[in-house]
Amino acid sequence: MKVEARGIRKVFNRRVIFRDVSFSLEEGKVLLVTGRNGSGKSTLVKIVSHVLSPTAGSVTFTDGGGPVKGAVARHLGLVSPYLQLYDEFTASEHLDMAMTLRGLRPDPAGADALLERVGLFPRRNDPVRTYSSGMKQRLKYAFALLHRPAVLLLDEPMSNLDAEGIGMVRGVMDEQRAAGILVVATNDLTDLERYDERVDLNGGKP
Amino acid sequence: MSAPVHTGRPSWIRSALAVFLKDWNSELRTRYAVSALLMFVLTTIAIVLFALGTEGAPPHALAGMLWVVIFFSGMSGLARIFVTEEERGTAMTLQLTAPPSAVYTGKLLFNLVLVYAVNTVAVLLFFFFIQGFEVRTVSIFLVTLFLGSTGLAVMATLIAAIIAKANTKGTLFPVLSFPLLLPLLLAVIKATQLAAEGAFFAEAGGEFQILISYIGAVLTVSYLVFDYVWKD
Secondary structure, eight states, X not given: OEEEEEEEEEXXXXXXXXXXXXXXXXXXXXXXXXXXTTSSHHHHHHHHTTSSOOSEEXXXXXXXXXXXXXXXXXXXXXXXXXXXXXXXXXXXXXXXXXXXXTTOOOOHHHHHHHHHHHTOGGGTTSBGGGSOHHHHHHHHXXXXXXXXXXXXXXXXXXXXXXXXXXXXXXXXXXXXXXXXXXXXXXXXXXXXXXXXEEEETTTTOO | OOOOOOOSOOOHHHHHHHHHHHHHHHHHHHOHHHHHHHHHHHHHHHHHHHHHTTTOOOHHHHHHHHHHHHHHHHHHHTTHXXXXXXXXXXXXXXXXXXXXXXXXXXXHHHXXXXXXXXXXXXXXXXXXXXXXXXXXXXXXXXXXXXXXXXXXXXXXXXXXXXXXXXXXXXXXXXXHHHHHHHHHHHHHHHHXXXXXXXXXGGGGHHHHHHHHHHHHHHHHHHHHHHHHHHHO
């Protein structure tokens, strides 16, 4: 799997958010995206995940020299503050949907193991509206990881998490680094100490 | 080495059904759309009833009023299918998981089920409360109700997807829907009048052709444009 971004530019209402963003990521590589508030970190993550179109440039996912088969979404997992879950459904139902919406068979055993890992197994049958913001963040990780994506995108990965949750996320990052591609967008450089490539959306400004 | 992506061929049908079941289960728990639609059915039937008083109206006028009830109840609830995803911020969750055509299909299936159910209730209530409304050719009426409901759901689902990202969703939906649904409304009203007058089934053939063509055209356009509507 390879992710390649070439000359991405994004303009909102005539305001240039960023221009000429390029990078190339192969398996085992980590990209760090930094920039102050409003610099377009989340916009870049959305463009990489194909939910937003760039004004110019392109993001391509290739596997074995050719474009990936089927929808890019099947190879992606995203955790971000603006990704919302369904309040009326339980954690188990969300993980069932995480598979079936992607057209895959449900994986109850995998879902239970993942819920155990993110610390939500005892509350797996409670509706999400009863969850704290930290619990919702943990569920987002399970939702993003169950289909074992080749590319994992984390936008502000530690938000709302306690120390135990942060430890869990560090473990997830290490595993993804070993098995696939990891993209992390953050203001806090302590979130990610080791990376292979960096996109600084401040454009060199402090 | 590649990450161990889940094996098994992704199924588009499973994806579309998952979208439908998600909305179905959500509706069973919240009952937002059904409540809104049924309230509008009751309200519009009550207004028609008050307007007619004890004098009643000729069957061809009542045929038009039935579709006024159906149109306004549809306008109150069918847009929710996409509007709630945008309002709750869950649209991106769907964008990240299901293919656009599967999302449209799942949402359309849900709106079809909703429209068939609510329109059945609306017709039963209309027959019960509105005196003088009689259907002499039942076959024309049933086919008209089926095709009209289908056309309403197909067009409303597309318009809902278009207006969901706008700031003035509530106003935009009926404003945009009326001109786009006008060919459908004219055909269903005419066909319902034929049913009330006791016409032969073949006499409504022209209206049925219009309705089938309308549904086919809107479905084709929907699948062609939905990717663009849904993405940005």
